[in-house]
Each structure stands twice: as structure tokens, then as C-alpha cells.
Amino acid sequence: MTVAPITLLCLSLATLFVAALPVLVYRRLRRPYALDWRDAVSGIAVFALFATVIERALNGYVLHDNPDTAGALLANPVAFVAYGTLAAGVCEEVGRYIAMRMIARRTNRATTAPADSTGLGYGIGHGGAEAWLVGVLVQLQWIVFAVLANRGELDEHLSNLSMEGVLRVHLILANITPLLAGVFAVERTAAFVFQIGFSVLMWRGVRAGWKGILPLAVVLHALSDVPAALFQAGLLPLLAVDGTYAVGAIVLAVVLWRVCRPTRAAAQAA
Template sequence: MSVAPITLVCLSLATLFVAALPVSLYRRLRGPFALDWRDTIAGVAVFAFFATVIERAINDYMLHENAAAAQVLANPAFFVLYGALAAGVCEEVGRYIAMRIIARRGARKAGTPADGAAFGYGIGHAGAEAWFVGVLVQLQWIVFAVLANRGELDEHLSNLTMDSVLRVHLILGSLSPLFAGVFALERTAAFVFQIGLSVLMWRGVRAGWKGILPLAILAHALIDVPAAMYQARLAPLVVVDALYAVAALVVAVVLFRTCRPAQRVARAA
């Protein structure tokens, strides 16, 4: 089998777009929002540890090692509930801890945008997700597609089982320009959601509101429900992506209207 050149080009462009998104956004907002690179690194670290280490370890235990839990989660409704809450709890607990540390670091300089730390952290958290969940995975499929077009794929997959090799071929056969567009849309929407959740958490932490953590967990879980429903085959992908596109647009508008960059001070005449 082979992957059409137009599909390979579209997938490469979509992957490049997602990879450049956090970098370009950081550079664009660094001045207006007085971004601190330490906040961004904190966001990267939290996602890397809480989402890729802790959450994956919990999921592996609940879905594979614990037979009783795996049997319960075989029910699509329980799987959706668990999947949404697991992601919400792990990521938001990490975000809350990081925001508390950032807040304790000291008052920001006069004139600095109040939400600057939230945007700095959010870009790091969202950027890490974009790379770990999106870019690195798609780079693997791009490599597989190139190998398939050269007729060298099976040789490079010789250490896998026949079922795994068949699965790789099936996925490659499903790739299309539309798939590339959906990938870019999903990752962009996730990026917007992560920044929105970061602003929400930051404002709650700064206000000293004790209910901000459960609220953030609930908000994150609600965002993950459509994706979990798709994984459980309870909702078609087109419906899920349409919901995410609309929701991301709403969140982006709210952020634009409520988060203001530093105002330039006019020179005295």
C-alpha cells in the first residue's frame, strides 16, 4: 500500500502548524502580556509529569492490571465518566500546585497584566500537550507513510506482531487530507481550552477561592467528555469535532474580551 502524496503533504503541514503554534504564540504575547519563561516551563513540567506519567500509570492500572476495575470500565458509560475525570483530576491538581507556587513567588511588577502568568503557564501546558499528544505521534505516522511509499514499511516493522502490523496498515490506509485538517482543528481547540483553564485556575488561586480546584476539575472533565464518548463509540467524530470547534471559538472570544494586555503609557506632551 502507499499514501497519496497530497495526503502526506497535508499531514506534514498540519503537523508543522501544531508544532509552531506554542512557539509563535509565546513570541507574539511575550511583550503585551509580559510573559515569564519560568511560568511556561512550569506548564511543560506539569503536563509532562501529571499527564504523561501519573495519568498514564493510573490508566494502565485501572484498564489493564486491575481486572475488577477493567470489567466495570468495559461499560461505555463508566468508561466515559472515568476517562473524563481521570484527565481532569490529574491535570488540574498539577495546574493548581503550579499556580500556587507561581503566586507565592511574589507580586508581579506594577503595570504587568494580571493574567500574564496564566498565559505563560497555559502556553507551556498546552504546548507540551500539542507536542506529546500531537506532533510526536504524527511524525511517527509521517515516517511510516514515507516507508510505505518506498515499500520498506514491513521490513521496519518486523519486530511487531502480525496484528500490530495490520493495524499500522489500516491506519495508514485511513489517512487523508481531511484527517490532517481534523488533527489541526483538534489540537488548536485543545490549545485554546488549556489556556482558558489556566486563566480560570490563576484567577481562582489569586482570589484565594477554595472551590477553584473542584470547579477546574469539573470544567476539564466536561471538555473531555465528547472525546471519551468517541473513544467509547458513543458519538461520531464529526459531531465531537464540531462541538470542540464551537466551544473553542467561544472560549477564545471570552479570553479576548476579558484578558487585556498591558496598556502603553502615552508620553507627556
């Protein structure tokens, strides 16, 4: 089995685009919004801890290790969607809330920085970490597998897997197309925009001292994950899911562009 060169090229370009996106956005917004690198680092750390460690451990226990919950959730698509969306919303938004409460206590922020500077910087870090940990690193693995398959060396490098695992890898490689590479780029770009939007919303709520910001953020995050969960449950086709996210991300990007513009004085001070 081999992967077509055009497919490998499209997958590589899509991965490169997703990898560069958070870096380019940060560089573009750093001066006009007086972004603080510590906010971006906070976003990276929170995603790494709360999404890739805590949420993953929770899902492993609920969906696999505990036979009572695993059987009930996996057999009931509605319960699976409800659990998956709420788990992601609670884990990520609690982490985001804690981080922003800590950031809000800092007293050395430049007074000329735009009001949404922290939310944007944190969101770029949080969304960038997701783009890399959930997207880029995974796709790099499949690019390596594709190259090995084209050289006829794939099975040799998968010798530590069971026959079922090897067949699964071959099946996934056989189904990768240029269209799926484009879908991957759309998915990760939309997720990046949503993470910035959630971060700006959370920062505004924390700055205002509004106690309802955390439950609101959890609900909104959970709702944003519903299409993806419906796809995982086999209830919605992939193109419908990605079309929904693409439209939502475009609308959100326009809203962020309008509401987060720095004042002229802040932009000149930066």
C-alpha cells in the same frame, strides 16, 4: 500499500502548524502581556508529569492491569466516559493547581505585568506540551511510517511487532485522508485554546484565594473531555466531536481576548 502524496502533504502541513502554534502564540503575547518564561516552563513540566506519567500510569492500571476495574469500565460505556473524563480532570487540574500555588508565592513578578500574565504564560506552556507530546510526536511517527510505506520498506522496519501490530499500522495508514489531517489540526488547536482558558481560570482563582477553584476546574475539565470520551466509547461520530470542540474553542478564544486584554499602562510598560 502506499499513502497518497496529497495526504502526506496535508498531514505534514497540519503537524507543522500544530508544532509552531504555541511558539508563535508565546512570541506574539510575550511583550504586551509581559510573559515570564518560567510560567511556560512550569506548564510544560506539569503536563509532562501529571498527564503523561501519572495519568498514563493510572489509566494503565485501571483499564488494563486490574481485571476487576478494566472489565467493568470497558464493558460499560457510561462508566468508561465517567472514569476517563474525571481521571484527566483530576490529574491535570491538581498539577495545575499545585504549580500555580507555587508560582503565586514568588515575589519578584513585575508589578506592571497584566493580571492574567501568569495564567496565559502557564497555559501556553501546558497547552504547548500537550500539542507536542500528544500531537506532533505521534504524527511525526505516522509521517515516517507513510514515507516508509511509499518506499516499500515499512514491514522491514516493523519486524519487531507482531503480525497483528503490523496489520494495525497498515490499517491506520490506509484510513488516513487529507480530511483527517485537518481534523487533527482542529483538535490540537482547540485543545490548546482550552488549556489556556483553564489556566487563566485557575490563576484567577488562586490569586483570589478561592478554595472552590480546584473542584470547579476539575469539573469543567472533565466536561470538556466528554465529547472525546464519547467518541472513544463509540457513542459519537468524530466529525460531531471536532465540530463541538471547534465551536467551543472559538467562543473561548473570543472570551479570553475580551477579558485578558492588558491595560494600556501595562502594555506600554512591557
